Amino acid sequence: xxxxxxxxxxxxxxxxxxxxxxxxxxxxxxxxxxxxxxxxxxxxxxxxxxxxxxxxxxxxxxxxxxxxxxxxxxxxxxxxxxxxxxxxxxxxxxxxxxxxxxxxxxxxxxxxxxxxxxxxxxxxxxxxxxxxxxxxxxxxxxxxxxxxxxxxxxxxxxxxxxxxxxxxxxxxxxxxxxxxxxxxxxxxxxxxxxxxxxxxxxxxxxxxxxxxxxxxxxxxxxxxxxxxxxxxxxxxxx
Amino acid sequence: xxxxxxxxxxxxxxxxxxxxxxxxxxxxxxxxxxxxxxxxxxxxxxxxxxxxxxxxxxxxxxxxxxxxxxxxxxxxxxxxxxxxxxxxxxxxxxxxxxxxxxxxxxxxxxxxxxxxxxxxxxxxxxxxxxxxxxxxxxxxxxxxxxxxxxxxxxxxxxxxxxxxxxxxxxxxxxxxxxxxxxxxxxxxxxxxxxxxxxxxxxxxxxxxxxxxxxxxxxxxxxxxxxxxxxxxxxxxxxxxxxxxxxxxxxxxxxxxx
Numbered sequence: 001x002x003x004x005x006x007x008x009x010x011x012x013x014x015x016x017x018x019x020x021x022x023x024x025x026x027x028x029x030x031x032x033x034x035x036x037x038x039x040x041x042x043x044x045x046x047x048x049x050x051x052x053x054x055x056x057x058x059x060x061x062x063x064x065x066x067x068x069x070x071x072x073x074x075x076x077x078x079x080x081x082x083x084x085x086x087x088x089x090x091x092x093x094x095x096x097x098x099x100x101x102x103x104x105x106x107x108x109x110x111x112x113x114x115x116x117x118x119x120x121x122x123x124x125x126x127x128x129x130x131x132x133x134x135x136x137x138x139x140x141x142x143x144x145x146x147x148x149x150x151x152x153x154x155x156x157x158x159x160x161x162x163x164x165x166x167x168x169x170x171x172x173x174x175x176x177x178x179x180x181x182x183x184x185x186x187x188x189x190x191x192x193x194x195x196x197x198x199x200x201x202x203x204x205x206x207x208x209x210x211x212x213x214x215x216x217x218x219x220x221x222x223x224x225x226x227x228x229x230x231x232x233x234x235x236x237x238x
Numbered sequence: 239x240x241x242x243x244x245x246x247x248x249x250x251x252x253x254x255x256x257x258x259x260x261x262x263x264x265x266x267x268x269x270x271x272x273x274x275x276x277x278x279x280x281x282x283x284x285x286x287x288x289x290x291x292x293x294x295x296x297x298x299x300x301x302x303x304x305x306x307x308x309x310x311x312x313x314x315x316x317x318x319x320x321x322x323x324x325x326x327x328x329x330x331x332x333x334x335x336x337x338x339x340x341x342x343x344x345x346x347x348x349x350x351x352x353x354x355x356x357x358x359x360x361x362x363x364x365x366x367x368x369x370x371x372x373x374x375x376x377x378x379x380x381x382x383x384x385x386x387x388x389x390x391x392x393x394x395x396x397x398x399x400x401x402x403x404x405x406x407x408x409x410x411x412x413x414x415x416x417x418x419x420x421x422x423x424x425x426x427x428x429x430x431x432x433x434x435x436x437x438x439x440x441x442x443x444x445x446x447x448x449x450x451x452x453x454x455x456x457x458x459x460x461x462x463x464x465x466x467x468x469x470x471x472x473x474x475x476x477x478x479x480x481x482x483x484x485x486x487x488x489x490x491x492x493x494x495x
Contacts, residue, residue: 003407023443032331065485085251086248086249086250086251087251087252087253087323088323088326089255089319089320089323089429090251090252090255090314090319091337092318092319092322092323093315093316093318093319094257095343096314096318096319096339096342096343097312097315097340097343099343099344100312100343100344100346100347100351103344103347104347104351107347107351122367124367124370125250125370127366128359128366128370128373128374129365131362131475132355132356132359135355135362136351136355137353137357139304139305139308139358140308140355141308141309142308142309142310142312143311143312143315143346144306144312145309145310145312146310146311146312146313146315147424148314149312150315151249153254156245157250157251159245163484181309183308184305184306184308184309185308185309187301187305187308187358187359187362188301188302188305188306190362192365194314194408218310232263
């Protein structure tokens with residue numbers, strides 16, 4: 001089996017897990033209309049009591065499948081081997097942050113599941129777990145920001161006639177990194193666009209992540225096909 | 239160095255990672271010591287009411303400082319990547335470099351994300367009940383001081399690689415300094431047990447000595463990494479000495495020895 005065949009298998013897991021991610025996103029009632037950080041402890045506790053099943057099932061799905069992004073990130077890391085770099089430093093940087101972002105999200109799902117495990121506990125405890133989940137989910141962007149930065153730099157330095165990724169992919173990653181940064185400041189306010197349910201910290205951040213996954217998977221698919229064709233041609237020529 | 243010169247410099251990735259490392263550790267020091275006053279740490283023996291007051295007093299600094307860590311924290315990967323690369327340059331198995339990379343990478347979530355999340359959650363709601371603020375306070379400081387194994391084993395992996403290396407990538411004395419750093423993770427363990435005296439998370443042993451050793455260790459490895467980049471020739475075998483850095487460099491082993 002060719003190397004790219006296995007890579008195609010990994011790549012084609014993405015549409016499947018994307019369907020699950022989207023389904024889980026809409027299944028969790030706290031995302032469709034983002035939960036407000038201004039809710040009282042009693043309101044938060046009522047939310048967990050009224051939507052217990054949906055919270056549990058959506059978070060079990062996300063807990064299972066958020067880590068499914070890591071093999072996709074490793075496809076990018078493998079492509080980076082072909083870049084015109086003198087050292088594997090940027091590849092190591094990518095590996096260093098690739099695990100942490102999904103694990104941070106996984107930690108958030110644990111807090112949500114814990115809150116839903118016993119919705120009748122004192123409301124203030126439920127609110128605490130809910131706060132920990134939302135802060136981890138919203139502010140936990142450092143690894144994603146760095147990942148986009150490392151990838152943009154790697155593409156910028158890939159100076160060769162046929163670069164691995166087109167130049168615009170580097171600029172696209174910079175734009176995504178900038179869109180993610182404000183979410184890190186979500187702890188500073190409970191109202192407005194920067195709050196964890198706000199336009200910037202929730203919608204801009206999550207749309208940016210979704211867009212990144214879509215664009216990078218299309219770009220990856222093209223590059224993997226190109227590499228597969230090159231390998232076939234080399235085999236015929238040989 | 240102009241952008242164009244940097245782009246064409248064969249060591250550009252190494253220098254950028256090194257610069258990002260310097261930036262990250264300086265930011266870390268400013269945020270933890272100046273903005274948030276997380277260091278030196280709060281008192282471990284605080285009552286629930288005192289912990290609640292601590293959050294109220296540090297409210298703005300905590301939220302602004304920790305937000306900066308939420309944004310730039312991923313740059314911690316640059317020093318890990320450089321050290322991983324330095325181990326690859328040694329005459330040891332790649333198992334050492336990959337072990338270091340994975341151990342330090344997983345440390346990010348318990349080692350610094352937990353304290354940021356716990357103290358942000360505490361500062362966001364200073365009117366929360368004292369018992370819950372107390373729990374967040376302890377979660378923050380204990381997860382930060384008490385994430386020990388990754389740094390213990392990680393330092394020992396780096397130490398072993400340096401001591402076995404025959405390419406002269408780092409001086410042998412630095413291998414033993416790694417042992418000092420590893421030992422700080424041993425002596426910090428009583429902070430999970432004691433609230434007063436020299437052993438708790440702010441005590442003479444678990445904080446003052448640890449920070450002193452960690453500060454020297456970090457300063458030394460950043461300096462040594464700079465020397466390593468200057469000497470790097472992208473070859474295999476012994477690393478050539480740099481003319482201006484011989485005062486610390488060990489003599490590379492004879493080729494073929």
